[in-house]
Amino acid sequence: MATIKIRAKAKDGITTVKSLVSHPMETGLRKNKKGEKIPAHHVTEVNAVYNGNTVMTANWGPAISKNPYLSFKFKGGSTGESVKISWVDNKGKSDSLEAIIK
Amino acid sequence: MMIKTIVSAALAALIALPVAGNAGSPQEDLKAFQEYFMDRFPDTPFMDFQNGVYSIDAASRAQWEDIEEFAPYELNISNGETLFNTPFANGKTYASCFKNGGIGIRQNYPYFDTKTGEVKTLELEINECRKANKEKPLKWKTGAIADISAYMAYTSRGKKLNIIIPDDPRALAAYNRGKRHFYAKRGQMNMACADCHFFYAGNKVRADLLSPGLGQLTHFPVYRSKWGSMGTAHRRYAGCNKQVRAKPFKAQSAEYRALEYFHTYMSNGLEANGPGARK
Numbered sequence: 001m002a003t004i005k006i007r008a009k010a011k012d013g014i015t016t017v018k019s020l021v022s023h024p025m026e027t028g029l030r031k032n033k034k035g036e037k038i039p040a041h042h043v044t045e046v047n048a049v050y051n052g053n054t055v056m057t058a059n060w061g062p063a064i065s066k067n068p069y070l071s072f073k074f075k076g077g078s079t080g081e082s083v084k085i086s087w088v089d090n091k092g093k094s095d096s097l098e099a100i101i102k
Numbered sequence: 103m104m105i106k107t108i109v110s111a112a113l114a115a116l117i118a119l120p121v122a123g124n125a126g127s128p129q130e131d132l133k134a135f136q137e138y139f140m141d142r143f144p145d146t147p148f149m150d151f152q153n154g155v156y157s158i159d160a161a162s163r164a165q166w167e168d169i170e171e172f173a174p175y176e177l178n179i180s181n182g183e184t185l186f187n188t189p190f191a192n193g194k195t196y197a198s199c200f201k202n203g204g205i206g207i208r209q210n211y212p213y214f215d216t217k218t219g220e221v222k223t224l225e226l227e228i229n230e231c232r233k234a235n236k237e238k239p240l241k242w243k244t245g246a247i248a249d250i251s252a253y254m255a256y257t258s259r260g261k262k263l264n265i266i267i268p269d270d271p272r273a274l275a276a277y278n279r280g281k282r283h284f285y286a287k288r289g290q291m292n293m294a295c296a297d298c299h300f301f302y303a304g305n306k307v308r309a310d311l312l313s314p315g316l317g318q319l320t321h322f323p324v325y326r327s328k329w330g331s332m333g334t335a336h337r338r339y340a341g342c343n344k345q346v347r348a349k350p351f352k353a354q355s356a357e358y359r360a361l362e363y364f365h366t367y368m369s370n371g372l373e374a375n376g377p378g379a380r381k
Binding site: 019022071 | 177180
């Protein structure tokens with residue numbers, strides 16, 4: 001299931017990437033109705049790759065909210081090229097998506 | 103009995119609001135309601151009221167426009183679209199229950215169903231559709247039903263709200279019930295919807311700006327940052343009732359459906375722009 005949405009725009013040699021990741025981002029401290037802690041389930045690393053190079057790495061922890069919105073810029077990129085965003089979470093799950101820069 | 107006379111006189115006086123000073127017909131109420139806000143916020147063009155509180159405050163509007171560039175509800179619209187198009191066990195889809203296959207119809211809800219004598223909201227009909235197709239009903243306030251409603255609302259963006267009050271005493275009774283709810287004081291704090299959203303619209307309660315009643319329901323269902331999720335109008339109604347320490351009514355109860363009927367009618371002429379993103 002696609003958990004990532006990306007919008008990437010290039011302007012004057014700089015590409016702005018905005019993305020929305022669908023993820024519960026459980027901190028591990030919340031308790032359910034029975035009083036038991038809900039196990040931590042959150043993204044630990046996000047990578048953005050352009051032209052074979054990693055242009056951004058983010059190390060996330062339990063402080064990031066549910067369904068996080070991420071926005072960053074990198075030098076380079078032009079219309080028609082692609083940028084790929086991928087994430088890995090603490091349960092070993094992962095997902096990635098490649099998007100065309102507009 | 104003396105007491106009964108006093109109570110019914112008081113109720114009659116209550117129904118005679120709003121301040122335009124007449125026991126208004128819906129059309130007269132609508133005109134008075136919308137004119138009140140146009141006078142109160144003269145710098146806001148009429149159509150801009152569909153942006154709710156962001157039509158009356160530049161600073162929060164700038165933040166909201168930033169969020170709208172890539173809004174949190176996009177995930178809900180995608181999920182809603184998938185749910186809307188997924189067939190039931192019997193092979194049929196939601197499209198079979200709605201006019202125009204459910205696309206671009208949000209601006210007509212709620213409506214008064216003369217056959218059953220009930221106010222029909224979009225969420226009510228979503229679950230009626232499920233029931234008719236032998237599926238379990240969805241929870242009313244959030245989750246799948248809100249996502250489906252969000253998708254359907256999204257297909258109506260730009261269409262003007264067109265709530266109809268037919269010439270039927272039952273429809274008028276529902277409208278008046280909703281109107282009474284809006285203007286009646288309730289709860290430990292003894293406040294009416296109108297107190298915050300009519301008389302004190304534009305003022306602050308601590309750090310929050312009170313939104314005008316005009317344009318309030320155009321953008322429902324709504325993604326609230328406070329909830330971290332999508333919610334229906336009745337979810338918000340319950341929250342508002344709780345905030346004044348009043349016992350909330352059940353979602354899709356006759357009371358909230360009547361309120362939603364009156365409340366949406368007051369925004370007739372504005373464009374549907376759901377789902378919305380709010381604090």
